[in-house]
Amino acid sequence: xxxxxxxxxxxxxIVNHLINGGGYQLGNPANFNRELALDKTVLLxxxxxxxxxxxxxxxxxxxxxxxxxxxxxxxxxxxxRGMLNVLRYGITxxxxxxxxxxxKPASGxxxxxxxxxxxxxxxxxxxxxxxxxxxxxxxxxxxxxxLPVATVELKNQFTRQDVENAKRQYGSDRDNQELxxxxxxxxxxxxxVDPDEAWMTTRIDGGNTRFLALIVDEAHSSQGGETSKKxxxxxxxxxxxxxxxEESRSDGNTDENEEDSIRKSMLAxxxxxxxxxxxxxxxPKAKTLEVFGHLNTQGQPEPFHLYSMRQAIEExxxxxxLQNYTTYKTYFKLTxxxxxxxxxxxxxxxxxxxxxxxxxxxxxAKKTExxxxxxRQCVMHKIGGKAKAMLVTASRPHVVRYKDEFxxxxxxxxxxDIKALVAFTTFTxxxxxxxxxxxxxxxxxxxELPEKFETVEYQLLIVADKxxxxxxxxxxxxxxxxxxxxxxxxxxxxxxxxxxxxxxEDTFILDFANEEQEIVEAFxxxxxxxxxxxxTNPNRLYDLKSRLEGYQIIWSxxxxxxxxxxxxxxxxxSHQDHSQLHALVDPSVERFKSLSEEQQDEFKNTLGxxxxxxxxxxxxxxxxxxxxxxxxxxxxxxxxxxxxxxQSEVFKLKDEVGLEYYRLQxxxxxxxxxxxxxxxxxxxxxxxxxxxxxxxxxxxxxxxDILNNRFGTDFTDADKYFFSQIEExxxxxxxxxxxxxxxxxxNFKYGFEDIFLTTLIERMEDNQDIFTKIIxxxxxxxxxxxxxxxxVYDRLIQ
Numbered sequence: 122x123x124x125x126x127x128x129x130x131x132x133x134x135i136v137n138h139l140i141n142g143g144g145y146q147l148g149n150p151a152n153f154n155r156e157l158a159l160d161k162t163v164l165l166x167x168x169x170x171x172x173x174x175x176x177x178x179x180x181x182x183x184x185x186x187x188x189x190x191x192x193x194x195x196x197x198x199x200x201x202r203g204m205l206n207v208l209r210y211g212i213t214x215x216x217x218x219x220x221x222x223x224x225k226p227a228s229g230x231x232x233x234x235x236x237x238x239x240x241x242x243x244x245x246x247x248x249x250x251x252x253x254x255x256x257x258x259x260x261x262x263x264x265x266x267x268l269p270v271a272t273v274e275l276k277n278q279f280t281r282q283d284v285e286n287a288k289r290q291y292g293s294d295r296d297n298q299e300l301x302x303x304x305x306x307x308x309x310x311x312x313x314v315d316p317d318e319a320w321m322t323t324r325i326d327g328g329n330t331r332f333l334a335l336i337v338d339e340a341h342s343s344q345g346g347e348t349s350k351k352x353x354x355x356x357x358x359x360x361x362x363x364x365x366x367e368e369s370r371s372d373g374n375t376d377e378n379e380e381d382s383i384r385k386s387m388l389a390x391x392x393x394x395x396x397x398x399x400x401x402x403x404x405p406k407a408k409t410l411e412v413f414g415h416l417n418t419q420g421q422p423e424p425f426h427l428y429s430m431r432q433a434i435e436e437x438x439x440x441x442x443l444q445n446y447t448t449y450k451t452y453f454k455l456t457x458x459x460x461x462x463x464x465x466x467x468x469x470x471x472x473x474x475x476x477x478x479x480x481x482x483x484x485x486a487k488k489t490e491x492x493x494x495x496x497r498q499c500v501m502h503k504i505g506g507k508a509k510a511m512l513v514t515a516s517r518p519h520v521v522r523y524k525d526e527f528x529x530x531x532x533x534x535x536x537x538d539i540k541a542l543v544a545f546t547t548f549t550x551x552x553x554x555x556x557x558x559x560x561x562x563x564x565x566x567x568x569e570l571p572e573k574f575e576t577v578e579y580q581l582l583i584v585a586d587k588x589x590x591x592x593x594x595x596x597x598x599x600x601x602x603x604x605x606x607x608x609x610x611x612x613x614x615x616x617x618x619x620x621x622x623x624x625x626e627d628t629f630i631l632d633f634a635n636e637e638q639e640i641v642e643a644f645x646x647x648x649x650x651x652x653x654x655x656x657t658n659p660n661r662l663y664d665l666k667s668r669l670e671g672y673q674i675i676w677s678x679x680x681x682x683x684x685x686x687x688x689x690x691x692x693x694x695s696h697q698d699h700s701q702l703h704a705l706v707d708p709s710v711e712r713f714k715s716l717s718e719e720q721q722d723e724f725k726n727t728l729g730x731x732x733x734x735x736x737x738x739x740x741x742x743x744x745x746x747x748x749x750x751x752x753x754x755x756x757x758x759x760x761x762x763x764x765x766x767x768q769s770e771v772f773k774l775k776d777e778v779g780l781e782y783y784r785l786q787x788x789x790x791x792x793x794x795x796x797x798x799x800x801x802x803x804x805x806x807x808x809x810x811x812x813x814x815x816x817x818x819x820x821x822x823x824x825x826d827i828l829n830n831r832f833g834t835d836f837t838d839a840d841k842y843f844f845s846q847i848e849e850x851x852x853x854x855x856x857x858x859x860x861x862x863x864x865x866x867x868n869f870k871y872g873f874e875d876i877f878l879t880t881l882i883e884r885m886e887d888n889q890d891i892f893t894k895i896i897x898x899x900x901x902x903x904x905x906x907x908x909x910x911x912x913v914y915d916r917l918i919q
Contacts, residue, residue, distance in 0.1 A: 288313045
C-alpha cells in the first residue's frame with residue numbers, strides 16, 4: 122500500500138497544516154505526564170515567560186519547591202473547578218494570581234494585552250500515551266500552554282476503517298477514569314475524524330457516549346456562497362470511471378484544462394448524491410425553503426418536518442412575545458423657520474426631516490421618560506428583580522443619543538438602580554466627524570458585553586442591528602422598539618424575549634414605530650406552516666446577464682481570457698496568475714468609471730443581484746451553464762475592484778425646520794392575536810437590480826406640509842395663538858423667572874405645573890376646544906405641559 126494512503130499520512134497531513142498555517146508547535150509526546158494529564162515542560166515555560174513577576178513572587182514564598190507547589194495547586198483547582206473554568210479565570214496560589222491562557226482582546230487598542238495573547242503556546246502532539254495502566258495512545262492531542270483541550274482519533278477508508286470505528290473506539294477503549302478523558306477535568310472535546318466526516322463529543326461515557334456531527338453553518342445566510350461550495354468540493358464523490366480519470370490526471374498522465382475545472386466548479390455548487398444538508402430554523406426565508414425544502418404535491422417547497430411557533434408556545438418551550446404589546450404613535454407639526462423657500466431634493470429632504478424629528482432632543486427625552494418610568498414601575502421587579510430590557514433603535518447615532526438621554530434622565534431623577542449599556546459597530550458620525558466605539562462608551566471590550574449585561578449591575582441594552590438576532594439572554598423581559606421592523610427581521614428581533622427562565626412568566630413590548638397590523642403580517646407566516654408560493658425562475662439569471670452586458674462594461678472576450686487563468690488546474694498555476702487576473706479585470710473597471718453616477722449605481726446593484734442569485738440558484742438548477750459560471754467568477758472579482766464613490770454630504774437641517782408641536786400618544790395595548798390553523802406562503806425571490814432613486818425637486822414648505830398631513834394634529838391658527846399667549850404670560854411671570862435661574866428643569870417643573878394650570882384656566886374662554894382637549898386627553902395634556910415647560914424654561918435661562 123502506498124504510504125500516502127495510510128492513516129499515518131492522514132495524521133501527518135493534519136499536523137503539517139496546523140503547524141504551517143494554524144500557529145501550532147509540534148509537541149513532544151514524551152513530555153506528557155500521564156498522572157497529571159498535562160505537559161509540565163510547556164506549562165512551566167509559559168508561566169515563567171509570560172508572568173515572570175508573579176513567578177518570582179511565588180518563588181520567594183515556596184523557594185526550591187515552587188514548581189512542584191505550583192503544579193500541585195493547579196491540579197487541585199483542575200479537580201475542583203474543571204479545565205474550562207481554570208482556562209478562563211486562572212488560579213491563585215498564596216495570593217499570587219496566574220493566568221493559564223490569554224484570550225484574544227476585543228480590539229488592538231492595548232498592545233500589552235495583545236502581546237500577552239501572542240505568548241500562548243498551541244501544541245499538536247502525535248501518538249500521546251495517556252494511560253497509567255497500559256500503553257494506549259490517542260492519535261492527536263491539541264493543547265494550550267501544556268493543558269489538553271482536544272483529543273482526535275483518526276481513521277482512513279483506505280485502511281478499511283472510517284469515523285464510525287473512531288466513535289466506537291472512544292466508547293469502548295477510552296476509559297473515562299483516565300484523567301485525560303475525565304469529564305470537566307480532562308480535555309474539553311473529543312473528535313472522531315476520517316477524510317469525509319468529523320464528529321465530536323464533550324463526554325466520554327462508555328456505551329452511552331453520544332457524538333454530534335459538526336455543524337457547517339447557519340441555515341439562512343451562508344449555504345449559497347463560496348464557503349459552502351468549497352465544503353462540497355472537498356466532500357463530493359464521483360463515479361468510479363470519473364474517479365479513475367481524476368486520479369490519472371493527478372499523476373500527470375492526462376492534461377486537465379480550464380473546461381474541466383469549470384465543470385468541477387459547477388458540480389460542486391449543485392446537489393450531491395452523497396451529501397445531506399439539514400437546516401434547522403424557526404424563521405425560514407424563501408431561499409432557505411427553496412434550497413432545503415421538500416416539494417409537496419403542488420410542487421411547492423415546504424419543510425420536511427414542522428415544529429411550529431404555535432406548538433412550541435402551547436407546549437411551554439418558548440414564551441409568546443405578543444401577549445403584552447403596546448404601541449405608541451408620534452404626532453408632530455413642523456414649521457419652516459427661514460424666510461426663503463428653497464428648491465431641494467425631495468427624497469433626501471424627507472429623510473433628513475424624519476431624521477431631524479427622530480433625533481430631536483424633545484422626541485428622545487419624551488420616549489426616554491416613558492421607557493425609564495415604565496421599566497421602574499412595571500418591569501424591574503419581574504423575574505425576582507432580575508428582569509432586563511432592550512431598546513432597539515433605528516441607527517447607530519440613535520444609540521449614542523439615547524444613551525446620553527438615558528444617563529441624563531437617570532441622573533436628574535436620582536435613579537441609581539438602572540444602568541444602560543450599548544451595542545453597535547464602530548462608526549464615524551457623518552455630521553460631527555466624531556468616532557464612536559462601543560467599548561469607549563461602555564468602558565470595557567465588546568466580547569465582555571454579554572457577561573457584563575447578565576450581572577445585576579446593568580438592566581438596559583441599547584442596540585442598533587447588533588444583538589437583534591442570535592442574542593440569547595433569558596433575563597430579557599421587555600423590549601422597547603423605536604425602529605421600523607418587518608418580515609423575518611421583526612420576528613427574529615422580538616423573539617429575543619421568548620427564552621424561558623425560572624420565574625419568567627410573561628414578556629412586554631412597547632413599540633414607538635410599528636403598528637399592530639404590521640407585526641401581525643410579520644409573525645403570521647411563521648406561526649404555523651410555512652411554504653413557498655412558487656420557485657425562483659432560473660431564466661432570471663439570463664435576464665440579469667443581458668442587462669449587465671447592455672452597459673458594455675463586461676466584454677465576453679475578456680471573460681473568456683479571465684476564465685483560462687482563473688480555472689487553471691492546480692498543477693498548472695503560476696505566480697503570474699494573480700497579476701494576470703487583475704490585468705483582465707481592470708479594463709472593465711476603467712469603462713465603469715465613464716458611466717454616470719446613476720448608471721454606476723444601477724450597474725453595481727444589478728451585478729450584486731446576479732452574483733447573489735447565481736450562488737443561490739446554482740444549488741438547485743436542473744442544468745449547468747459554463748458561460749454563467751465564467752461570468753459569475755469574473756463578476757465576483759470585478760465587484761471587489763469597482764471604485765467606491767464617496768457618499769454625498771448628509772443633507773443637513775439646522776435652522777431651516779423647527780418642531781412646532783409634538784405629541785406622543787398610546788394607541789393600543791394588550792395581546793396581538795395571530796390566526797390559528799392557517800398555512801402561510803412566502804413569495805419567491807423577485808428583486809432583480811435596483812434602480813437609483815430618481816431625484817425630484819420640491820419646495821421645503823411643500824415637504825413640510827406633506828409630513829404634517831401624515832403625522833400632524835389639526836391645530837388651527839387660533840390654537841397656535843392660544844399657545845403663544847400662554848407661553849408669553851408664563852415667561853413674564855416673575856416667580857417662574859426666579860425659580861428658573863436657581864433650579865434645574867426637574868426642580869423647576871414643580872413650581873411650573875401649578876402656575877401653568879392657573880394660567881390655562883384663566884384663559885380657557887379664549888379657546889374652549891383646546892382647553893377641553895388638554896384637560897380631557899391626559900396624554901395630550903401631559904405632552905402640552907412638558908412641551909411648554911421646556912420652551913418656557915429655555916427662554917428664562919437664556
